[in-house]
Amino acid sequence: MSEVTIIGGGITGVALAYELAKRGYEVTVLERRFIGSGSTFRCGTGIRQQFGDEANIQVMKRSVELWKKYSEDFGFPFTQSGYLFLLYSEEEIEDFKNNIKLQNKFGVPTRLITPEEAKEIVPLLNIEDVLAASWNPTDGKADPFKATMAFAREAKELGAKIYEYTEVKDIVVENGEIKGVKTNKGFFSTGTVVNATNAWAKLINAMAEVPITIPIEPYKHQAIITQPMKSGQINPMVISFKHRDAYLTQTAHGGIVGGVGLEEHGYDLTPTYEFLKEVTKQFIQIIPALKDLRILRVWAGFYAKTPDSNPAIGRINEIDEYYIVAGFSGHGFMMAPVVAEGVADLITKGKTNLPFWWYDPYRFERGELRSKAIQMG
Amino acid sequence: MINLDKIDPEKTFICGCDVTLKDILDVLDEGITDLEIIKRLTRVGMGFCQGRYCIVTAAQVISAKTGKDMKEIKLPTSRIPIKPVKIKVIANE
Numbered sequence: 001m002s003e004v005t006i007i008g009g010g011i012t013g014v015a016l017a018y019e020l021a022k023r024g025y026e027v028t029v030l031e032r033r034f035i036g037s038g039s040t041f042r043c044g045t046g047i048r049q050q051f052g053d054e055a056n057i058q059v060m061k062r063s064v065e066l067w068k069k070y071s072e073d074f075g076f077p078f079t080q081s082g083y084l085f086l087l088y089s090e091e092e093i094e095d096f097k098n099n100i101k102l103q104n105k106f107g108v109p110t111r112l113i114t115p116e117e118a119k120e121i122v123p124l125l126n127i128e129d130v131l132a133a134s135w136n137p138t139d140g141k142a143d144p145f146k147a148t149m150a151f152a153r154e155a156k157e158l159g160a161k162i163y164e165y166t167e168v169k170d171i172v173v174e175n176g177e178i179k180g181v182k183t184n185k186g187f188f189s190t191g192t193v194v195n196a197t198n199a200w201a202k203l204i205n206a207m208a209e210v211p212i213t214i215p216i217e218p219y220k221h222q223a224i225i226t227q228p229m230k231s232g233q234i235n236p237m238v239i240s241f242k243h244r245d246a247y248l249t250q251t252a253h254g255g256i257v258g259g260v261g262l263e264e265h266g267y268d269l270t271p272t273y274e275f276l277k278e279v280t281k282q283f284i285q286i287i288p289a290l291k292d293l294r295i296l297r298v299w300a301g302f303y304a305k306t307p308d309s310n311p312a313i314g315r316i317n318e319i320d321e322y323y324i325v326a327g328f329s330g331h332g333f334m335m336a337p338v339v340a341e342g343v344a345d346l347i348t349k350g351k352t353n354l355p356f357w358w359y360d361p362y363r364f365e366r367g368e369l370r371s372k373a374i375q376m377g
Numbered sequence: 378m379i380n381l382d383k384i385d386p387e388k389t390f391i392c393g394c395d396v397t398l399k400d401i402l403d404v405l406d407e408g409i410t411d412l413e414i415i416k417r418l419t420r421v422g423m424g425f426c427q428g429r430y431c432i433v434t435a436a437q438v439i440s441a442k443t444g445k446d447m448k449e450i451k452l453p454t455s456r457i458p459i460k461p462v463k464i465k466v467i468a469n470e
Contacts, residue, residue: 145417146418276457280465284465291468292463292465294425294464295461296423297427299456
């Protein structure tokens with residue numbers, strides 16, 4: 001018997017297991033393949049506070065504090081190397097000025113800089129046509145493999161049980177009360193289920209017969225990594241909406257990782273030549289020197305998208321006790337530490353001080369969509 | 378099968394990308410035995426050869442240390458491109 005059973009062993013699931021175990025709860029994580037295999041290990045590694053609404057800015061500011069704390073406590077790589085948004089039109093600049101004002105209000109030190117200043121930060125940048133850039137040096141990136149495995153390790157040390165290659169087949173609910181979870185490895189008795197399966201959330205919601213509509217759909221997004229080049233050349237995450245929502249940065253190992261926003265609805269994960277053509281075309285316009293680098297790998301992962309690109313986080317009142325923590329729309333990795341903290345408080349105390357009302361899973365049913373979260377890739 | 382006791386783990390390179398036998402053994406010592414995860418923590422199989430030369434060696438090390446049959450060790454997915462190719466070649470520059 002476990003007090004809380006988390007379905008989904010991505011970073012959200014294992015970080016939540018850590019936070020609950022720390023609060024003295026008996027926790028079990030069920031993962032269909034291996035830890036991180038769903039979407040976490042396929043992510044673009046970026047962590048940013050540059051959002052366009054009050055809730056996401058505050059939530060991500062706390063997340064960055066936690067990234068900093070846990071990377072030091074657990075010993076995994078996290079660097080505050082910044083996010084640099086390249087802006088190419090007066091309209092874009094106006095939008096970003098509003099975002100910056102909002103970010104500054106909550107203590108995120110973003111500022112508008114000139115193309116020349118941007119080039120000082122990333123000397124390889126092509127600044128022709130760049131009118132300005134939005135720069136926040138406190139955004140960053142982390143190693144998704146080491147970070148996720150560190151949370152898993154710490155959770156286990158505090159007594160959490162993590163079962164890999166364990167696929168959930170059904171959720172047993174009697175008279176509105178959760179009794180347990182059926183898997184290919186047997187029955188897990190539990191009173192509380194957390195759906196942390198992100199791209200697969202609708203399948204788990206269906207098993208629990210969640211009576212409200214929570215639209216979360218999988219979209220294939222692809223990424224590339226190149227051979228390593230000399231370290232320190234592209235430290236920040238560089239973003240250009242003009243170049244098909246491109247993002248790119250240099251990893252700790254020296255390779256350039258990134259992608260463009262070419263998405264496809266459904267559960268297929270096959271990399272495509274179409275993407276490879278598009279990403280290479282866009283990348284060399286942003287940084288021409290990339291043209292001589294060799295591509296090592298192309299892979300795909302899912303954005304689990306909601307209609308407003310904000311996640312669905314909260315308790316489902318009709319089922320005792322069922323929580324949805326999914327639909328991160330490409331932001332699951334960066335949000336994981338703060339989501340884990342907030343959801344652990346929701347489960348143990350019934351409330352959180354973070355503005356999680358923004359992610360209310362009932363908003364779709366009520367037709368109260370949020371402003372769309374800023375998204376790229 | 379490799380006799381791991383007869384070689385120096387720090388001086389033995391599993392792959393051409395600076396991954397040593399010690400790197401693999403250190404992860405195994407933490408209780409992590411899944412090649413998929415060992416690959417991502419040590420970066421074996423993630424360099425220029427795309428795993429062609431090193432991934433089976435890594436699997437053999439896992440087999441030798443854990444007693445797992447080689448047949449039970451699933452190799453990670455092969456990714457395109459089959460050989461590393463320059464960005465400008467794809468972009469037609």
